[in-house]
Amino acid sequence: MGNIRLSNVSKTFGTQEVIRDLNLNIEDGEFVVFVGPSGCGKSTLLRLIAGLEDVSDGRIEINGADVTDLAPARRGLSMVFQSYALYPHMSVRSNIAFPLRMAGLDKAAIDRKVAEAARVLNLTDYLTRKPRQLSGGQRQRVAIGRAIVREPTAFLFDEPLSNLDAALRVNMRLEISELHQQLGTTMIYVTHDQIEAMTMADKIVVLNKGVVEQVGSPMELYRTPANLFVAGFIGSPRMNFINGNEAAKVGASVIGVRPEHMTMSPDDGRWCGEVGVAEHLGSDTFLHVKVDGIGQITARAPGEIDLRHGEKIFLSPEPGKMHLFGQNGEIVSASGAVS
Amino acid sequence: MATMHTRSIARLMMAPSVILLLGWMLIPLSMTLYFSFLRYNLLMPGMEDWAGVFNYEYFVTDPAFVTALVNTLVLVGSVLVISVGGGLLMALLLNQPIFGQGIVRLLVIAPFFVMPTVSALVWKNMFMHPVYGLFASLAHGLGLPAIDWLSSAPLLSIILIVSWQWLPFAALILLTALQSLDEEQMEAAEMDGASAVRRFAHITLPHLARAITVVILIETIFLLSVFAEILVTTSGGPGYDSTNLSYLIYTQALLQFDVGGASAGGIIAVILANIVAIFLIRLIGKNLET
Numbered sequence: 001m002g003n004i005r006l007s008n009v010s011k012t013f014g015t016q017e018v019i020r021d022l023n024l025n026i027e028d029g030e031f032v033v034f035v036g037p038s039g040c041g042k043s044t045l046l047r048l049i050a051g052l053e054d055v056s057d058g059r060i061e062i063n064g065a066d067v068t069d070l071a072p073a074r075r076g077l078s079m080v081f082q083s084y085a086l087y088p089h090m091s092v093r094s095n096i097a098f099p100l101r102m103a104g105l106d107k108a109a110i111d112r113k114v115a116e117a118a119r120v121l122n123l124t125d126y127l128t129r130k131p132r133q134l135s136g137g138q139r140q141r142v143a144i145g146r147a148i149v150r151e152p153t154a155f156l157f158d159e160p161l162s163n164l165d166a167a168l169r170v171n172m173r174l175e176i177s178e179l180h181q182q183l184g185t186t187m188i189y190v191t192h193d194q195i196e197a198m199t200m201a202d203k204i205v206v207l208n209k210g211v212v213e214q215v216g217s218p219m220e221l222y223r224t225p226a227n228l229f230v231a232g233f234i235g236s237p238r239m240n241f242i243n244g245n246e247a248a249k250v251g252a253s254v255i256g257v258r259p260e261h262m263t264m265s266p267d268d269g270r271w272c273g274e275v276g277v278a279e280h281l282g283s284d285t286f287l288h289v290k291v292d293g294i295g296q297i298t299a300r301a302p303g304e305i306d307l308r309h310g311e312k313i314f315l316s317p318e319p320g321k322m323h324l325f326g327q328n329g330e331i332v333s334a335s336g337a338v339s
Numbered sequence: 340m341a342t343m344h345t346r347s348i349a350r351l352m353m354a355p356s357v358i359l360l361l362g363w364m365l366i367p368l369s370m371t372l373y374f375s376f377l378r379y380n381l382l383m384p385g386m387e388d389w390a391g392v393f394n395y396e397y398f399v400t401d402p403a404f405v406t407a408l409v410n411t412l413v414l415v416g417s418v419l420v421i422s423v424g425g426g427l428l429m430a431l432l433l434n435q436p437i438f439g440q441g442i443v444r445l446l447v448i449a450p451f452f453v454m455p456t457v458s459a460l461v462w463k464n465m466f467m468h469p470v471y472g473l474f475a476s477l478a479h480g481l482g483l484p485a486i487d488w489l490s491s492a493p494l495l496s497i498i499l500i501v502s503w504q505w506l507p508f509a510a511l512i513l514l515t516a517l518q519s520l521d522e523e524q525m526e527a528a529e530m531d532g533a534s535a536v537r538r539f540a541h542i543t544l545p546h547l548a549r550a551i552t553v554v555i556l557i558e559t560i561f562l563l564s565v566f567a568e569i570l571v572t573t574s575g576g577p578g579y580d581s582t583n584l585s586y587l588i589y590t591q592a593l594l595q596f597d598v599g600g601a602s603a604g605g606i607i608a609v610i611l612a613n614i615v616a617i618f619l620i621r622l623i624g625k626n627l628e629t
C-alpha cells in the first residue's frame with residue numbers, strides 16, 4: 001500500500017509563499033511526476049511529503065494515517081537526492097546497508113538484502129568500492145539501492161538524472177521505469193524536464209509558482225491542456241501561440257496549435273509565410289516560418305523535405321487540433337472546432 | 340601529467356627556497372649537535388673541549404629530566420583532549436543558527452589572538468590568584484577556602500591556560516569543516532532512520548576526521564614547545580612540578596650557563612618530537628590520504 005493524500009498544504013519561507021493551498025491524491029503503485037520550471041516549488045513539495053520540511057498549513061496522509069507531524073524516518077518513505085547524498089567514507093556495501101543497520105536488522109538479513117539489491121542494480125562487482133571510485137550512473141544506482149533495501153511505501157526522487165549526461169539519462173530513465181514495473185511501489189519523481197515527465201509518468205502534476213496547474217496522464221495533458229501554461233510546457237517543440245486578430249476571428253484570446261499539427265502546402269492554406277530556419281533532425285524537420293501579421297510559427301515537416309530559406313509556404317492547423325484560450329489563459333474550447 | 344621537462348624546471352624553480360629552508364634548519368641543528376658534544380659553559384669562557392656523550396648522560400640522568408619528559412607528554416595529551424573535545428562541542432554549537440552569530444563567533448575566536456605571555460598573566464593575576472583571583476572569589480562565595488592554583492596544582496593550571504588558548508583554533512578549524520558537510524547527506528541519514536547521535540557518529544565525525552587530524556598535528560608541534568606560559572606563571576615550579584622539556588633546556592642554558600648541556604637537551608627534544616611525530620603520523624596520518 002502506498003497511498004498519499006495532501007490536503008490544503010501550504011508552505012511559506014519567511015514571507016515567501018512557496019506552496020499554496022495544494023490538494024493532491026496519489027494512488028498506490030502510481031508513478032507520479034511533479035514537473036514545472038525551476039523554482040516553482042517541486043523540491044519543496046517533495047520535501048514536505050518526506051518530512052524534511054514542516055508544512056505551514058494543511059495535512060499529509062499516508063495510507064490513511066495522518067503523518068503531518070511524523071519524523072521523516074517514521075513515514076516509511078525513501079528518497080533519492082539530486083546530489084545522490086552517498087556517504088563518502090563508506091563502501092558501496094555500507095552505503096546500501098546503512099538504513100538496515102539503523103533499523104537494527106541482524107547481519108545475515110542485511111547481507112542478504114544488500115546482495116539482492118546489488119544484483120537487481122548490477123552493482124555486485126562494486127560493493128567494496130567507495131562512492132568516489134564510481135561513475136555518475138553507478139552512484140545513481142547506489143543511491144537507488146540504498147532506497148530500495150528499506151522496502152518503503154513510496155520512493156521519492158528529486159531530479160535524479162540531472163547530473164548525468166544525455167545518453168546515460170535515457171538509460172537510467174528506462175531503468176527507473178523498469179524498477180517501477182518490477183517493484184510496483186508508488187514513486188514520486190520530480191523533474192523540470194517535460195520529456196522525462198512524458199516518458200515515465202502514469203500521472204503528471206504540472207506545478208507553477210507553487211500551484212497545481214493540471215493533473216493528468218501524459219496524453220491527457222498533451223491532448224487537452226487546461227491552460228496556456230500547461231499547453232506551453234508539455235510538448236516539444238513548444239506549442240505555437242497566436243493572438244491578436246487571428247484569435248479574435250474565432251472568438252478566443254489565444255489560439256494554440258502544436259508544430260506537429262500543422263499541415264503544409266506550397267499553394268494553398270490558412271496562413272502564408274516565409275521559411276526562416278529549417279532544423280533537420282533526420283527523422284523530422286522543424287520549420288520556423290515567418291507569417292505576416294502573426295509572427296514566427298514552428299511546424300514539423302517530414303525529415304526528407306527539401307525547402308530553402310525564404311521559400312513561400314502555406315500552413316494550416318489540422319482540423320480539431322486547435323486549442324482556444326480565453327482572456328484569463330484558461331481553455332475555452334478543447335481541440336477547438338473551428339469554422 | 341607533468342613531463343620530464345616541466346618537472347626539471349619545477350625543481351629548478353623550487354631550489355632557492357628549498358636551499359634557504361634547508362640552510363635555515365640544518366645550520367642551527369648541526370651547531371647544536373656540535374655544541375652538545377663540548378664541555379661549554381659560559382662561566383668558563385675559552386675552556387671548551389671535547390666532552391663526548393657526557394652532556395647527554397648528565398642531562399638524561401638528571402632526575403628533573405624524567406619529570407620534565409612526563410610533564411611534556413601530559414601537557415600535550417591533556418591540551419589535545421580538551422581542545423579537540425571542547426572545540427568539537429563549540430563548533431557544533433556555533434554551527435547552529437543563533438542570534439548574533441557573527442559576534443559570538445568573533446568572541447570565541449578572540450583568545451587565539453592574545454599573546455601567550457599576556458593570556459598567562461591574565462590567568463595568573465585575574466583568575467588563579469589566591470587573593471584577587473576570580474576563582475578565589477567564587478570559592479569564597481561558596482564558603483570554601485581559596486585554592487592557590489599555581490602552587491597547589493601547577494601543571495593543571497598550565498594545562499588550563501594553554502587549553503584556553505588552543506580551544507578557539509580547534510573550534511575554528513572544526514567549524515569550517517562542519518560547514519562544508521553536505522546538508523543532503525544529513526537529510527539522507529535522517530530518512531534512513533539514524534537518530535541525531537548516530538548521525539553524528541556515522542556522518543559528522545567521519546567527515547571531520549581529516550580536520551581533527553590537522554588540528555592534532557598542528558597543535559602537537561606547538562604544544563611540545565610550550566614555554567612562555569610556564570615562564571610567566573610558575574617558572575617551572577614548585578620544584579620541577581610544571582617544568583617541561585623546553586623549560587628544562589632553558590634552565591640549563593640560561594640559568595646555569597651550560598651551553599653544552601642545553602644543546603644535548605635540545606637534541607633530545609628534537610628526537611622526542613620526531614618520535615611523537617612518527618607515532619602520530621602512523622596513527623592518524625592515513626586520514627590525510629585522499
Ligand SMILES: Nc1ncnc2c1ncn2[C@@H]1O[C@H](COP(=O)(O)OP(=O)(O)O)[C@@H](O)[C@H]1O
Nearest residue numbers: 013016018036037038039040041042043044045
Ligand atoms: N530553505 C529555504 N528557505 C527559503 N526559501 C527557500 C528554501 N527552500 C526553497 N526556497 C524557495 O522556494 C522556492 C522553490 O524552491 P524549490 O522547491 O527548490 O524549487 P524547484 O525544486 O521547483 O526548483 C524558490 O524560490 C526558493 O528560493
Ligand SMILES: [Mg+2]
Nearest residue numbers: 042043044159
Ligand atoms: Mg529542485
